[in-house]
Structures are given as C-alpha cells and as structure tokens.
Amino acid sequence: MNKLSQNERRAVILKLLSTHKQLSNLQLSNLLAVTTKTVRCDLVKLEEDALVKRIHGGVTLSAGLDITKYSFDAMLAELIQHHSLSSSVEIDSNQGKLKKMKHNVFVLGSFNVDIVANLARFPQPGETMHSSSSSIGAGGKGANQAYAAAKNGANITFMAKIGTDQFSQFARQHLSSTGIDNTIIIESSTSPTGTALIYVSEQAGENMIAVNEGANMTMTAEDIYSAKPHIINTELFLTQLETNFDAIKLAMEIAKEHGAKVILNPAPYHNRIPELLPLVDMLTPNETEASLMTGIEVTDLDSAKQAAIAINALGVTSVVITRGGDGVLLYENGQFTQVDALKSAVVDTTGAGDAFNGALVAELAKGKTLHQAAKYANAYASLAVERFGAANMPDASLVAARLNA
Missing domain, CATH: 1.10.10.10 (Winged helix-like DNA-binding domain superfamily/Winged helix DNA-binding domain)
Incomplete structure (x- = not known):
C-alpha cells in the first residue's frame, strides 16, 4: 500500500x-x-x-x-x-x-476547458474570419482564481465539478500541476466538463467569451456537504457564479456560520445575487456587474463611487470595483481609495479579473489591509494581461518590480 x-x-x-x-x-x-x-x-x-x-x-x-x-x-x-x-x-x-497552515483559503468554483481563437479583430455578424492561432487550455473562473491565489502563496482548497468525458483527465492533470494544495474534484455522470469559447482581438487586446457551464451547474447540496470539513476550517471563502447557484449559497452559509470571511466575485452576473448579499463580506464586481447590480451606469469614477455606496447600502462591508484600464476603486468604512492602473503591454485580458481576485484573496489571507492587497493584486493582474491564456498566471516574484517601475 x-x-x-x-x-x-x-x-x-x-x-x-x-x-x-x-x-x-x-x-x-x-x-x-x-x-x-x-x-x-x-x-x-x-x-x-x-x-x-x-x-x-x-x-x-x-x-x-x-x-x-x-x-x-x-x-x-x-x-x-x-x-x-x-x-x-x-x-x-x-x-x-x-x-x-497559514493563509487558509477555500475556493469554490468552475473548471472549464478554454477553446481560444486569436483574431485580428472581432468578426461582424455573419462574417467568417481566419484565426491567426488557436489553442485549447484550462480555464474557469474558480480554477483560475485558485491558481492565482496559490501562485501568490496562499494555502488553497479548490472544489469543482467536471464531467466524465474526454476533458476530465485534462482537468485533473492541469489542477495537479498548479501548486494548489487541495483539490476536491467531483465528477458528473450526466453533464460534460464545462467549456468556454473565447475570441481574442489582437487589435484591441480584448476578449469575447461564451460559456457552456456543463457539469459546473450540477453541483449539489450533497457535494457541498462532502466538503464541509474543509469549508468550516477555512479563514477566507472565495466564490464566483459559474457554478450551481443553490450550491454556492449553501457553501457560503456554511462558511459564514463558521466564521470565514466570504468574498464574492459576482461574475457572470446573476439576477439572484441579492439573495447572497447578506452572506457577503466583500464584493468584487467589474464596472458592468456593478451597473447591473445597482442600476447605476458606471462610466467614470463618480458613477463608480455611487455604485459602491449603493452596494454597501445593500449590506456588503467592503466593495472592490475593478475598472480595467482605469484601475480599482475601493470602498470600506465609509472611505474611498483609488488604486491607479499600471502600464502594461496588453495582449490578452482573458483571466485578468481572475488573476486580480486570486492575488487579492492571497494577500488578505496574509493579513494585508484591503488597500495593500488591492494594490498588489492590481500589479499582478497587469502582468497577467501581458500573457496569452486565462490560466497562464505570472510568477509572484515579478510583482515587486512592476510596483517599483
């Protein structure tokens, strides 16, 4: 044996x-x-x-x-x-x-296989374009965020659900290579491993993504209860919305009940998000998600501040709005803090938000303040957009140089 x-x-x-x-x-x-x-x-x-x-x-x-x-x-x-x-x-x-062990973080989320096509620009409706290159890689917001957190020194337990198909072994091999401390992988016998079809515009460095959640959406209460011994011992609990909503809510309830700080990245947007807010200590929307949550169109710093106040009024203690090339807005204890964007040679923004969230939670787990953690995570995300692929996370050793540049 x-x-x-x-x-x-x-x-x-x-x-x-x-x-x-x-x-x-x-x-x-x-x-x-x-x-x-x-x-x-x-x-x-x-x-x-x-x-x-x-x-x-x-x-x-x-x-x-x-x-x-x-x-x-x-x-x-x-x-x-x-x-x-x-x-x-x-x-x-x-x-x-x-x-x-230190920096104990539980990440519940998705694993997807990313099928990426790089194009000179996005096609128009009905237009067929030649792709300059294409690739198949690992992705999913949960897996990406857990990977980024592990890269930045956090002790991670990551839980996801995959299919029993041609991608299941690929998922296991990828997760075993990431440095994530614990992986809880559950298999669905009825649904395939999640997939994401991604167009990347070489001209703009932006992306368009269509996700088929597959097995991610079959996460059950029984699955969550099987991971309860891990959830109740975590200090920080991070999740997104690419997994079955009711399973997410149950896991958040368990984490909250046992004293974990609950962080929600509300992506992709879901109209049931208000049900989760009483369980959330920190919310990390981008401008689009903040707009959808509040009805305030976030187009500049002032409107971002209004949205942050509105989210705080819904019961969320700390609000972190990621604003792409305009940096990050923090709202905590009635105070705003702006983290400016850093210069970077953008080639692919796929996974930038995941890099930010993973690095953010890793720094918070080390005892850093929200401002310190967000400043670090902002730098880490600026390195991530200089690489192709959502799961191609940079080394944490590069962050210091970027911050001092």
Whole structure:
C-alpha cells in the first residue's frame, strides 16, 4: 500500500467507521501502516470537525452524524486513484501536534476547458474570419482564481465539478500541476466538463467569451456537504457564479456560520445575487456587474463611487470595483481609495479579473489591509494581461518590480 496523505487517511478512517462503527487506535495503525501517534493526530482533527468521537483506545462516529451527507465511496476512490487531495494541515514532528497552515483559503468554483481563437479583430455578424492561432487550455473562473491565489502563496482548497468525458483527465492533470494544495474534484455522470469559447482581438487586446457551464451547474447540496470539513476550517471563502447557484449559497452559509470571511466575485452576473448579499463580506464586481447590480451606469469614477455606496447600502462591508484600464476603486468604512492602473503591454485580458481576485484573496489571507492587497493584486493582474491564456498566471516574484517601475 502506498503511503497515504493525511486527508487520504482520514477519508479511509471515516469509510471504515461507516461500516464497523467502532475501531481501536491499534487496528487503525495496522491498517494504515502508520504509528498510533499519527492515528491519534488524525482522530483529534476529525473530532474537532465533529465527525468522530474518541473513546478510550479507539474511536466511533459522532452521535447524530448523518454519514449519507458525505460521499466517502466516491471521495475515497478519487483520493486513492488520483491523490487529488493533499494535506491542508501539517504535523509538528517535534511535538506530534496538528497545526493549521497559514493563509487558509477555500475556493469554490468552475473548471472549464478554454477553446481560444486569436483574431485580428472581432468578426461582424455573419462574417467568417481566419484565426491567426488557436489553442485549447484550462480555464474557469474558480480554477483560475485558485491558481492565482496559490501562485501568490496562499494555502488553497479548490472544489469543482467536471464531467466524465474526454476533458476530465485534462482537468485533473492541469489542477495537479498548479501548486494548489487541495483539490476536491467531483465528477458528473450526466453533464460534460464545462467549456468556454473565447475570441481574442489582437487589435484591441480584448476578449469575447461564451460559456457552456456543463457539469459546473450540477453541483449539489450533497457535494457541498462532502466538503464541509474543509469549508468550516477555512479563514477566507472565495466564490464566483459559474457554478450551481443553490450550491454556492449553501457553501457560503456554511462558511459564514463558521466564521470565514466570504468574498464574492459576482461574475457572470446573476439576477439572484441579492439573495447572497447578506452572506457577503466583500464584493468584487467589474464596472458592468456593478451597473447591473445597482442600476447605476458606471462610466467614470463618480458613477463608480455611487455604485459602491449603493452596494454597501445593500449590506456588503467592503466593495472592490475593478475598472480595467482605469484601475480599482475601493470602498470600506465609509472611505474611498483609488488604486491607479499600471502600464502594461496588453495582449490578452482573458483571466485578468481572475488573476486580480486570486492575488487579492492571497494577500488578505496574509493579513494585508484591503488597500495593500488591492494594490498588489492590481500589479499582478497587469502582468497577467501581458500573457496569452486565462490560466497562464505570472510568477509572484515579478510583482515587486512592476510596483517599483
């Protein structure tokens, strides 16, 4: 048996308890091929998550725990076959105690396959144009934002749903290469992996995107409950709106209830957004989304300020409006702060907002103020638009030079 990660061991423990009801530490030690000290550490964490109850020399499931809410068969198969979950905690080898890793962020969102065509300009209706180049790559707002956050040093758990099709292995391979600490990948047997068709104008550096959400929209309450142990231990919870709305709302409720700071990137715009606002601590719309939310057409700094005030009045504590080439407007504690745009050689704006959101949450997780985090994220996004592809995230080491340029 290959050595299992901590999360893999815990999934095995829960699966065994669902069948055997009670196990001793020694039995688990022998089955998992680890020391009883390691088993005790695993059981401490599971008990903290209210999943088990430790007894003298062993463990049982917590009283009243609805084991059907946790898809352990699918989870265990995925863990063992793909090793898609890595540890979100670490063991202090000197003291044998569990301790949380820093910068703990949970990202719920989409994974899409991006099919990109680069054109001299956008075609007119009915016009056929030759593409100078085309490519197939990884995308999805959730995956992109989790990748960007991981690139900037945050400890990330990312959850998405994909299909069982020709793109599913592509999704796994991409996510395993991103440096994201934890990936919770659920498969739909009925819907395909999400796709996005993207036109990129070489003339303007702008993009047009059509998304088929596919499996992203089949996320269920059961799927969310299966990830609850991760959600309740997070410090920052980030999501967007390319996933099933009711699943998003449930995950936000769980995160909020357990003290996480909830950040919503309201993209793409959804007319049910007002239902989510009581759960949101920070909202990060672009100008279009801010306009749709408030009915105020955002065309300049003054109208952006009016929209920020209106969003704040809806119950959102911190408002971050991204304004493309005009920078970023922050509104918090009754105060406005403007973060100016940085000069960059724009080649592709696809994923710029995702780069910003990922870097923003990573900096907030490090304890930075909103202004500090937004300034950093603005610089990171300015580097992202100099690269082709939504998931082609720059290295964080480049940010300092951009800020000092």
